[in-house]
Amino acid sequence: MKREKYVIIGGDAAGMTAAGQIRKLQPKSQIVVYERSPHTSYSACGMPYLIGGLVENDTKLIVRTPEEFMAKKNIEAFVFHEVLSVDIKARTLEVLNIQTGKLFTESFDSLLFATGAEPIRPPIEGIDGEGVFSLSVLQDGLRLQRFIEENNPQKAVIVGGGYIGLEMAEAFCRRGMNVSLVDRSFQVMNTFDIDMADHIADAIQHVGTSLYLGETLKAIEYNNNRIKAAITDQRNIPADIVILGLGVRPHSKLAKEAGLPLGVNDSILVNQMMETEIEDIWAAGDCAQTWHLVTNKPFWVALGSVANKTGRIAGINMAGGKEHFPGVVGTAVSKHCDLEVARTGLSEKELEDLDFHYETVTIKSKVQAGYYPGAGDIHVKMIAEVPGGRVLGAQIVGAHGAAKRIDVVATAISAQMTVRQLIDLDLGYAPPFSLPWDPIQIAARQLL
Amino acid sequence: MKREKYVIIGGDAAGMTAAGQIRKLQPKSQIVVYERSPHTSYSACGMPYLIGGLVENDTKLIVRTPEEFMAKKNIEAFVFHEVLSVDIKARTLEVLNIQTGKLFTESFDSLLFATGAEPIRPPIEGIDGEGVFSLSVLQDGLRLQRFIEENNPQKAVIVGGGYIGLEMAEAFCRRGMNVSLVDRSFQVMNTFDIDMADHIADAIQHVGTSLYLGETLKAIEYNNNRIKAAITDQRNIPADIVILGLGVRPHSKLAKEAGLPLGVNDSILVNQMMETEIEDIWAAGDCAQTWHLVTNKPFWVALGSVANKTGRIAGINMAGGKEHFPGVVGTAVSKHCDLEVARTGLSEKELEDLDFHYETVTIKSKVQAGYYPGAGDIHVKMIAEVPGGRVLGAQIVGAHGAAKRIDVVATAISAQMTVRQLIDLDLGYAPPFSLPWDPIQIAARQLL
Numbered sequence: 005m006k007r008e009k010y011v012i013i014g015g016d017a018a019g020m021t022a023a024g025q026i027r028k029l030q031p032k033s034q035i036v037v038y039e040r041s042p043h044t045s046y047s048a049c050g051m052p053y054l055i056g057g058l059v060e061n062d063t064k065l066i067v068r069t070p071e072e073f074m075a076k077k078n079i080e081a082f083v084f085h086e087v088l089s090v091d092i093k094a095r096t097l098e099v100l101n102i103q104t105g106k107l108f109t110e111s112f113d114s115l116l117f118a119t120g121a122e123p124i125r126p127p128i129e130g131i132d133g134e135g136v137f138s139l140s141v142l143q144d145g146l147r148l149q150r151f152i153e154e155n156n157p158q159k160a161v162i163v164g165g166g167y168i169g170l171e172m173a174e175a176f177c178r179r180g181m182n183v184s185l186v187d188r189s190f191q192v193m194n195t196f197d198i199d200m201a202d203h204i205a206d207a208i209q210h211v212g213t214s215l216y217l218g219e220t221l222k223a224i225e226y227n228n229n230r231i232k233a234a235i236t237d238q239r240n241i242p243a244d245i246v247i248l249g250l251g252v253r254p255h256s257k258l259a260k261e262a263g264l265p266l267g268v269n270d271s272i273l274v275n276q277m278m279e280t281e282i283e284d285i286w287a288a289g290d291c292a293q294t295w296h297l298v299t300n301k302p303f304w305v306a307l308g309s310v311a312n313k314t315g316r317i318a319g320i321n322m323a324g325g326k327e328h329f330p331g332v333v334g335t336a337v338s339k340h341c342d343l344e345v346a347r348t349g350l351s352e353k354e355l356e357d358l359d360f361h362y363e364t365v366t367i368k369s370k371v372q373a374g375y376y377p378g379a380g381d382i383h384v385k386m387i388a389e390v391p392g393g394r395v396l397g398a399q400i401v402g403a404h405g406a407a408k409r410i411d412v413v414a415t416a417i418s419a420q421m422t423v424r425q426l427i428d429l430d431l432g433y434a435p436p437f438s439l440p441w442d443p444i445q446i447a448a449r450q451l452l
Numbered sequence: 453m454k455r456e457k458y459v460i461i462g463g464d465a466a467g468m469t470a471a472g473q474i475r476k477l478q479p480k481s482q483i484v485v486y487e488r489s490p491h492t493s494y495s496a497c498g499m500p501y502l503i504g505g506l507v508e509n510d511t512k513l514i515v516r517t518p519e520e521f522m523a524k525k526n527i528e529a530f531v532f533h534e535v536l537s538v539d540i541k542a543r544t545l546e547v548l549n550i551q552t553g554k555l556f557t558e559s560f561d562s563l564l565f566a567t568g569a570e571p572i573r574p575p576i577e578g579i580d581g582e583g584v585f586s587l588s589v590l591q592d593g594l595r596l597q598r599f600i601e602e603n604n605p606q607k608a609v610i611v612g613g614g615y616i617g618l619e620m621a622e623a624f625c626r627r628g629m630n631v632s633l634v635d636r637s638f639q640v641m642n643t644f645d646i647d648m649a650d651h652i653a654d655a656i657q658h659v660g661t662s663l664y665l666g667e668t669l670k671a672i673e674y675n676n677n678r679i680k681a682a683i684t685d686q687r688n689i690p691a692d693i694v695i696l697g698l699g700v701r702p703h704s705k706l707a708k709e710a711g712l713p714l715g716v717n718d719s720i721l722v723n724q725m726m727e728t729e730i731e732d733i734w735a736a737g738d739c740a741q742t743w744h745l746v747t748n749k750p751f752w753v754a755l756g757s758v759a760n761k762t763g764r765i766a767g768i769n770m771a772g773g774k775e776h777f778p779g780v781v782g783t784a785v786s787k788h789c790d791l792e793v794a795r796t797g798l799s800e801k802e803l804e805d806l807d808f809h810y811e812t813v814t815i816k817s818k819v820q821a822g823y824y825p826g827a828g829d830i831h832v833k834m835i836a837e838v839p840g841g842r843v844l845g846a847q848i849v850g851a852h853g854a855a856k857r858i859d860v861v862a863t864a865i866s867a868q869m870t871v872r873q874l875i876d877l878d879l880g881y882a883p884p885f886s887l888p889w890d891p892i893q894i895a896a897r898q899l900l
Contacts (some may be wrong), residue, residue, distance in 0.1 A: 017888065032652075047821060047823065047883065049821070049882060049883050050821060050823055050824075050883050053823070053824065053825075053883060058824070058825050059823050059824070059825070064822075064823035065823055068508060070681075082687070098518070107559045124582075167882075183573075243761065297878075307881065308881060308888040309878070309879065309880075309881035309886075309889070310878070311888075312888045312889055313875070313876060316875075329876060330873075330876050332878040333878045335878040335879060335880050335881075336880065336882075337880030337882045337885050337886075338882045338884075339882065339883065339884040339885070344884075345887075346880055348878070348880075371496060373497070374496055374512075375495065375507050375512035375513055376498075376500070376501065376506070377501075377506050377507070377862065405853075405856070407880060407885055408853070408856060408857065408880055408886070409859070410859045410880050411857070411859065411877075411879045411880055411890070412859045412860060412863050414877060414878050414879060414880070415860050415863040415864055415867070415877055415879075416867075417865055418867075418873070418877055418878070419863070419864075419867035419869065421863075421867065425778075425866075427761070427763060427764075428777060428778050428867055429863055429864060430745075430757070430758070430780040430781045430782070430783040430796070430862050430863060430866070431757065431783060431858075431859045431863075432757075432783050432784065432785030432794055432796075432855060432856055432858050432859055432862070433497075433755065433756060433757035433785065434497060434615075434784075434785045434786045434787065434855075435495065435497050435498050435501060436786075436787040436792075437542055437785050437787070437792075437855055437856055438757075438785075438856070440756040440757045440759075440760045441757070441760055442757075442859070
């Protein structure tokens with residue numbers, strides 16, 4: 005019997021999770037991973053904490069090195085190796101060893117695209133200059149860290165008020181820098197409705213970030229190769245470093261050039277087994293399409309937790325299994341200063357474009373029993389279908405202990421529960437953790 | 453039309469929640485509540501925090517006074533009023549005004565038993581003496597607090613290693629007292645399996661509590677009316693205060709004497725509408741029976757969260773509604789020193805007596821991303837049915853942020869999910885909150 009050869013393009017969450025599953029199910033197969041950055045299996049999500057000084061050094065963010073993959077799992081992972089093209093008929097890849105400049109051809113029996121996502125960089129004057137950073141791979145974080153050490157920037161402009169933008173704003177505030185945040189929309193955190201996003205904006209301003217909403221970056225101005233200012237359509241903001249947090253898009257160019265069909269947001273089209281339209285070719289993680297369990301439509305999201313899950317499914321199926329990924333419900337959590345924020349399902353903004361009838365409620369309650377020392381505020385917005393009361397979505401903004409409560413709603417949405425069913429759920433109650441009615445249930449009660 | 457008269461026996465969680473629902477649905481009805489203690493609507497669960505000094509004063513534990521119920525909801529709540537007997541044929545009650553000693557007869561159209569639970573006090577020599585406390589109603593907490601202030605006890609013996617016992621051990625340790633805890637079983641927290649309970653025992657000992665497991669209290673010894681020692685079957689433990697945390701039982705004597713049928717653990721038998729076998733007579737809260745969604749059998753539990761839920765259902769139905777309470781899954785959370793503990797569903801111990809085939813797994817992981825500062829340990833035990841993988845139960849012991857993760861499992865159990873389905877749930881991930889795979893999912897993966 006021929007020894008099956010698996011090739012994986014991309015050595016982070018999805019790729020390495022798939023590799024691990026294949027190794028488990030096909031102990032004798034050959035598994036080769038090509039990763040163009042210098043690192044495998046790292047936590048990209050950890051970069052803001054590294055920059056903010058909360059994480060001591062970059063090695064803490066690396067889960068497993070290529071050497072460890074070889075020693076422990078017999079997986080051949082090559083970093084600094086970029087796949088330049090894929091020939092889906094010949095079942096070959098053209099690979100560039102970035103360090104030596106050498107080009108070679110690799111063959112595969114089964115191929116996984118786990119090429120991730122890439123930051124959006126609009127064609128703005130000065131955007132490619134020194135001192136402008138976006139954060140995608142760990143290398144970006146290390147470059148940024150080196151720049152900070154060498155140049156000691158004092159005035160930072162963050163462009164984009166999403167997760168990365170806000171996390172970087174906080175990291176820079178923590179370093180004592182003067183931070184401005186620009187977003188062309190009239191709120192931060194576009195995945196939240198504006199009423200909830202306003203609480204987040206307040207917290208960000210409270211730690212000293214200047215917020216310029218409804219403004220668009222037009223250019224980055226330099227003086228002797230050093231950033232001087234970020235120019236918006238309304239003002240010049242003095243800066244010596246600029247961070248782009250304008251979101252990411254699927255890194256699907258390679259797959260597209262190989263002739264693979266693309267789907268939502270140009271993500272690689274796959275079925276629920278993470279299989280592309282071409283036999284023996286798979287895709288998983290931030291580059292691949294997924295499904296939304298509320299809309300029942302194709303969906304795309306770039307998140308480490310989802311990449312791990314779809315990578316697992318792809319790996320099992322590549323090794324001969326038959327697992328289906330049900331999809332996502334759009335859950336996301338993050339922490340900004342002392343504020344925890346979370347969302348799941350659909351927001352009111354998203355619902356406006358869809359064919360749902362719904363009602364919403366927003367409540368303010370406490371994370372712990374009101375008398376418990378330090379009991380913090382929590383705001384819960386909940387959205388339910390009318391009639392019937394099926395839970396469509398929720399958003400949470402609150403103090404320590406607030407965010408992970410979204411998981412109950414995410415689970416309830418997956419199970420197609422109604423607000424009526426949420427109310428009777430047997431959730432944990434004790435004064436250090438909750439009121440007798442969990443805030444989620446207090447919101448659900450208002451929708452009855 | 454006759455003005456309907458609702459009478460409620462018991463003015464805490466279940467009774468007052470029911471009263472509120474009735475008022476909402478029947479604005480013109482008469483609602484009378486009799487409560488034998490001096491307080492309505494208080495948080496009994498908050499007493500250990502009051503004693504431990506975390507809660508400033510007892511008024512913080514009172515959600516609403518009789519005066520407020522009258523002013524805001526036109527509910528006539530009488531404290532210091534004990535119902536001595538119920539005549540279910542005549543539709544009358546005999547009520548004692550404890551302060552005046554006056555007896556009177558009250559009539560009702562619709563009656564709710566919300567009489568709560570009472571502490572178990574075994575017939576042990578010295579148990580009724582001065583300085584021996586159990587905690588049931590808020591008054592008990594206040595008496596205990598006064599005793600401590602007046603007598604400044606230094607050596608406490610806690611009998612019973614359940615929630616109350618452990619919470620009181622911690623409260624006393626916090627006050628700098630010398631604390632011993634005695635339990636006749638060989639573990640603390642009997643609702644947990646022993647492997648998980650051992651982590652809790654370690655934490656309790658770590659803050660200075662001496663643990664005497666497998667020992668039974670035989671007597672309490674006095675010297676001039678002051679406690680001298682607690683005598684177990686194995687030793688004399690010097691003491692000047694003794695706390696009984698031997699669990700509670702339904703306070704169903706009044707209902708039984710009235711001729712109402714009792715169910716599990718002598719709780720008042722009700723259907724899922726919280727209706728007893730006698731028309732127009734209802735029961736809710738700690739005195740009433742409920743159902744277990746995993747065993748599909750009658751069940752009894754005394755918990756504020758459940759009391760609020762069944763009180764709500766009873767109130768709606770008494771006012772003419774048609775709501776069913778689905779039941780509970782046995783969720784409980786608590787905090788002992790820096791350790792958070794949680795359980796839901798069935799434990800291995802409980803399963804041994806039932807007709808299930810199951811497998812268990814225990815994993816150790818981190819509450820936050822491993823590199824996030826202060827990331828604490830979490831132990832998750834998960835139990836699934838074999839074959840099929842339906843989630844039967846889980847137990848969690850861990851650092852800050854661990855306990856409320858049980859809610860996902862509680863929700864999943866309510867929705868009859870399998871471990872396979874748990875794995876694909878779209879739970880919140882960001883480094884300050886979780887690993888990309890939530891610890892719950894890491895445990896579920898091991899059961900596949």
